[in-house]
Amino acid sequence: MATEFHNLQELRHSASLATKVFIQRDYTEGTVCKFQTKFPAELDSRIERSLFEDTVKTLNNYYAEAEKIGGQSYLEGCLACATAYVIFLCMETRYEKVLKKISKYIQEQNEKIYAPRGLLITDPIERGMRVIEISVFEDRGSSGSSSGSSSTSSSSGR
Amino acid sequence: MSAVMMVSKKAVRRWEKLPGRNTFCCDGRVMMARQKGVFYLTLVLIVGTCSLFFSFECPYLALHLSPAIPVFAALLFLFVLAMLLRTSFSDPGVLPRALPDEAAFIEMEIEATNGSVPAGQRPPPRIRNVQINNQIVKLKYCYTCKIFRPPRASHCSICDNCVERFDHHCPWVGNCVGKRNYRYFYLFTLSLSLLTIYIFSFDIVHIVMRSMKTGFVSALKETPGTYPFRTVVVCFFTLWSVVGLTGFHTYLISLNQTTNEDIKGSWSGKNRVQNPYSHKNVLKNCCEVLCGPVYPSVLDRRGLLESSAIKGIQPAATATVSKSTDSVQQISVSRLVLHSLHC
Numbered sequence: 001m002a003t004e005f006h007n008l009q010e011l012r013h014s015a016s017l018a019t020k021v022f023i024q025r026d027y028t029e030g031t032v033c034k035f036q037t038k039f040p041a042e043l044d045s046r047i048e049r050s051l052f053e054d055t056v057k058t059l060n061n062y063y064a065e066a067e068k069i070g071g072q073s074y075l076e077g078c079l080a081c082a083t084a085y086v087i088f089l090c091m092e093t094r095y096e097k098v099l100k101k102i103s104k105y106i107q108e109q110n111e112k113i114y115a116p117r118g119l120l121i122t123d124p125i126e127r128g129m130r131v132i133e134i135s136v137f138e139d140r141g142s143s144g145s146s147s148g149s150s151s152t153s154s155s156s157g158r
Numbered sequence: 159m160s161a162v163m164m165v166s167k168k169a170v171r172r173w174e175k176l177p178g179r180n181t182f183c184c185d186g187r188v189m190m191a192r193q194k195g196v197f198y199l200t201l202v203l204i205v206g207t208c209s210l211f212f213s214f215e216c217p218y219l220a221l222h223l224s225p226a227i228p229v230f231a232a233l234l235f236l237f238v239l240a241m242l243l244r245t246s247f248s249d250p251g252v253l254p255r256a257l258p259d260e261a262a263f264i265e266m267e268i269e270a271t272n273g274s275v276p277a278g279q280r281p282p283p284r285i286r287n288v289q290i291n292n293q294i295v296k297l298k299y300c301y302t303c304k305i306f307r308p309p310r311a312s313h314c315s316i317c318d319n320c321v322e323r324f325d326h327h328c329p330w331v332g333n334c335v336g337k338r339n340y341r342y343f344y345l346f347t348l349s350l351s352l353l354t355i356y357i358f359s360f361d362i363v364h365i366v367m368r369s370m371k372t373g374f375v376s377a378l379k380e381t382p383g384t385y386p387f388r389t390v391v392v393c394f395f396t397l398w399s400v401v402g403l404t405g406f407h408t409y410l411i412s413l414n415q416t417t418n419e420d421i422k423g424s425w426s427g428k429n430r431v432q433n434p435y436s437h438k439n440v441l442k443n444c445c446e447v448l449c450g451p452v453y454p455s456v457l458d459r460r461g462l463l464e465s466s467a468i469k470g471i472q473p474a475a476t477a478t479v480s481k482s483t484d485s486v487q488q489i490s491v492s493r494l495v496l497h498s499l500h501c
Contacts, residue, residue, distance in 0.1 A: 022263050028288065028290060028291075030434065067451050068451070069445065069450050073451050076452070077450070077452075085240065085244055127257075130256075130308070
C-alpha cells in the first residue's frame with residue numbers, strides 16, 4: 001500500500017493539473033444513478049476507450065445494485081420502519097455498504113490504471129453524485145499548458 | 159521582518175462552511191431550516207395534547223376498559239415523535255453546489271451549444287433536454303448552485319439549496335421534504351392521523367362512559383383539562399387537516415408524483431408530458447417511495463476542513479487573525495489532496 005501511495009503522491013508533487021473532465025449523469029432511465037459512457041475527447045490520447053468504458057460501466061453496475069428495489073430493500077425498509085428507524089443508528093444501510101465498495105474500486109482503478117497515465121478519478125460522492133471528475137495532469141517537464149496547482153477546495157477529509 | 163508568527167491548526171467541520179440557509183446542531187449531525195418557530199409549535203401541540211390524554215383519560219380507561227389502551231397510545235406517540243424528529247433533523251437530499259472547475263466546465267458547454275449571442279439580444283434560457291422513458295424532460299440550470307438540476311430536483315428559496323426529488327418546504331417540520339426524508343414525512347402524517355383519531359375516539363368513549371354514570375354536565379366538570387378545549391379545538395381541527403394531508407400524499411405516492419410537480423401541473427393536461435417516473439402500477443409506486451433504498455447524504459457535513467489561524471505578534475505590524483488565508487490553503491492543499499486520496 002505504501003508504494004502505490006508513493007506513486008499517487010509523486011503524481012501530485014511532480015505533475016501539474018492541466019484540465020478536468022466531467023462525466024455527466026445519464027438520465028435516460030429516470031433518476032437512478034447512472035453515468036454516461038460517452039468517451040470524452042480530452043482523454044483521447046491519454047487512455048484506451050475500453051478501459052474507460054469498463055470503469056464507468058462497473059461504477060454504473062455498483063450504483064444499480066445499491067438502488068435496486070427488490071426483496072432485500074423491502075426487508076430492510078420494513079424492519080427499519082418497525083423499529084422507527086432507530087436501527088439505522090447501529091446498522092449500516094445497503095447503500096452505504098455499496099458506497100464503500102465503490103470507494104475501494106475507485107482507489108484501485110486510480111492506482112492500477114489511471115495514475116500511471118497521469119489521470120485521477122474523484123469519487124462521485126464527493127461531487128454530490130452529479131459527475132465523475134477526472135483530473136488530467138501534465139508532467140512538468142513537458143511543454144503542455146498547465147493551469148497551476150489546484151486552488152479549489154476539491155479535497156475533503158473524512 | 160522580526161514578527162513572531164504563530165500558526166495553530168484548528169480543525170473546522172465542513173458544515174460550518176456550507177452555503178445555504180440551514181442551521182446545524184450537534185456538530186453537524188442535525189440539519190434544519192432557519193425558521194424553527196412553527197416546528198416548536200408542532201412539538202408543543204403533540205406533546206401537550208398527548209400528556210393531557212395520558213394524565214386525564216388514561217387512568218380511567220385503563221381501569222374501566224383495558225390497560226392496553228394507554229400502552230398502544232404511548233407506542234404510537236413515540237413513533238410519531240421519532241418520525242417527526244427524523245424528518246426535521248435529516249438532510250432532505252440537498253445537492254452540493256458546483257465547485258469552480260465544474261461550474262466553468264458547464265459554462266463552456268453552454269456557450270458551445272448556444273454559440274455567440276449578438277449584442278443586445280438576451281441569451282437563450284439554459285435548458286437541457288433529456289429523454290426519460292421516451293418522454294422529453296427539460297432540465298433547468300440553477301444560477302445559484304451553478305448546476306443543471308437533475309430531474310425532479312428543485313431549488314428551495316427558503317433554504318437556498320437545490321434538493322433532489324423536492325416535494326415542498328414544510329414549516330411544521332422546519333425542513334424541506336425531499337428524496338431522503340419523504341418517507342419519514344409520510345409516516346409522520348400517517349401516524350399522527352392515527353394518533354389523532356385514536357385520541358379523539360377515546361375522548362368520546364370516555365365522555366360517554368362518564369355520562370352514563372354521572373350525567374353529561376358533571377362529567378364535563380370532572381375533566382376540565384380535556385373538554386371542551388382540547389377535544390374540539392385541537393383534535394377536531396388537527397383531524398381534518400392532518401388526515402386530509404395524509405390522503406393527499408397517499409394519492410401522490412400512488413402516482414409517484416411530488417407536491418411540487420402537482421402544484422406546477424407538470425404531468426397533467428392534454429399537451430403535457432405524461433409522468434415518466436410512474437410505474438403505472440399503484441403498488442409498485444408505493445413500494446418504490448416507501449420501501450426503496452435509504453439514500454445516503456451527499457453533503458459531507460462532518461468532514462474536516464483544515465484551516466490555520468495566523469497571528470502576527472509585533473507592535474509595528476497590524477495583527478491579522480484570519481481563519482484561512484489563500485496562501486496557506488494553497489500550500490496545504492496538496493496535503494489535503496493526499497488525505498482525500500488516502501481515504
